[in-house]
Amino acid sequence: MQIGPHTLDTPLILAPMAGITDRPFRQLCRRLGAGLAVSEMVHSDTRLWTTDKSRLRLDQRGEQGPRSVQIAGYDPHMMARATECAIERGAQIIDINMGCPAKKVVNRAAGAALLGDEDRVRQILAAVVGASSVPVTLKIRLGIDRAHLNAPVIARIAEESGIQALAVHGRTGTCRYSDPVDYAGIAQVKQTVQIPVIANGNIRSPEEALHAREVTHADALMIGRGAQGRPWIFRRIAHTLATGEILPEPGLREVRAIMNEHLDALYEFYGESVGVRVARKHIGWYLADRPGAAQARPHILRAPTRAAQRELLDAYFQALCQGEDMAA
Known part of the structure; x- marks a missing residue:
C-alpha cells in the first residue's frame, strides 16, 4: 500500500490508541509485522506540548519510518x-482524528463529533493539507450515530481536500x-x-x-485492541494475507521474550517508576486467558x-513452560 511517497512493507497498520501506542509499543509492532504505527493522538493546541505527556507522545527518536x-x-x-510543528519534530505523515468517541x-466538538459538521x-x-x-x-467512523451514516460524504470531502488515505472504523x-x-x-x-x-x-x-478484507475490499487493515498483549498478531496476519496459511500462536518462550523486550523498552522510555506503572496494563493483556493468570x-x-x-x-512463565514441557 502507498501513502504519498511511502510504501508500506505490509498492508497492516497499528491504530492510534491513547495511553497505549507509545514509542516502545509502536517499535515492537513494527518489528513484528506492522507496516505503519500511528502515534497516540496529540492535542492541536501546541501550547500543551510542553507537558511531559505530550513530550513523550511526540517522541519519535530512533523510530523506523x-x-x-x-x-x-x-x-x-x-x-x-x-x-507544521509535528513535521518540524519529524512527522512524515500527519493523521487527523475524526473518529475518537x-x-x-x-x-469539545472534536474526534467523532466532527462527523456531524461537514463544513x-x-x-x-x-x-491541514x-x-x-x-x-x-484521516481516521473516521461511519457517522455520529446510526441515524447519520455519512461516511461516504466525508470520504468524498476528504478525497477532494487532498487526503491521501482514509481509515474507517466500522462503528458510529x-x-x-x-x-x-x-x-x-x-x-x-x-x-x-x-x-x-x-x-x-x-x-x-x-x-x-x-x-x-473480503467484505470491505480495503487496501489495508488497521488493528487496535487486537494487538494489546498480542503484538505478534501483525506477523500472523501478514503471513495469512500473503499465503492463505494460518500461523499458530507463538510458544510460551517466545511470548515471554517478546514481553520482556517490551517491558525493558517501557522502563527505559519512561524511567523505572513510571515504566513499572505503565507496564502493568500491558502485563495484564499479555497474561489474559493464560493458565493460572487470575491467581x-x-x-x-x-x-x-x-x-x-x-x-x-519470570517465575510465572517458568512454571508455565515447565507445564508445557511435561505435557509434550
Whole structure:
C-alpha cells in the first residue's frame, strides 16, 4: 500500500490508541509485522506540548519510518499550526482524528463529533493539507450515530481536500465499541473514493482479517485492541494475507521474550517508576486467558519495582513452560 511517497512493507497498520501506542509499543509492532504505527493522538493546541505527556507522545527518536503523528482538534488554524510543528519534530505523515468517541474529546466538538459538521470537516482538512509538506491521512467512523451514516460524504470531502488515505472504523461515534462492526459500511466508503481505504474494527485474528478484507475490499487493515498483549498478531496476519496459511500462536518462550523486550523498552522510555506503572496494563493483556493468570496477576501488578515485576513474571512463565514441557 502507498501513502504519498511511502510504501508500506505490509498492508497492516497499528491504530492510534491513547495511553497505549507509545514509542516502545509502536517499535515492537513494527518489528513484528506492522507496516505503519500511528502515534497516540496529540492535542492541536501546541501550547500543551510542553507537558511531559505530550513530550513523550511526540517522541519519535530512533523510530523506523514512515512516522505518523495523529492530531485531534476542532479549530482549523490550530490544526494547521500543530501540523507544521509535528513535521518540524519529524512527522512524515500527519493523521487527523475524526473518529475518537471518548467523551472528553467529543464534548469539545472534536474526534467523532466532527462527523456531524461537514463544513467544519472541509475547513479542517483544507487547513491541514494546505499547511502540510507531507501526506495527510484521516481516521473516521461511519457517522455520529446510526441515524447519520455519512461516511461516504466525508470520504468524498476528504478525497477532494487532498487526503491521501482514509481509515474507517466500522462503528458510529455513539456506539463506541459495543455494536458489531459494519464491514459493509466500510465497503460502501471504499466504493465511493479512489484514495486508499483502511478497514478498522474488531480484527483480532488472521481469520477475522481475511473476512474484513473480503467484505470491505480495503487496501489495508488497521488493528487496535487486537494487538494489546498480542503484538505478534501483525506477523500472523501478514503471513495469512500473503499465503492463505494460518500461523499458530507463538510458544510460551517466545511470548515471554517478546514481553520482556517490551517491558525493558517501557522502563527505559519512561524511567523505572513510571515504566513499572505503565507496564502493568500491558502485563495484564499479555497474561489474559493464560493458565493460572487470575491467581498470579494481582501479585505481579502490585510489584513496586522493575526487579520485583520481572522476578514474579519470570517465575510465572517458568512454571508455565515447565507445564508445557511435561505435557509434550
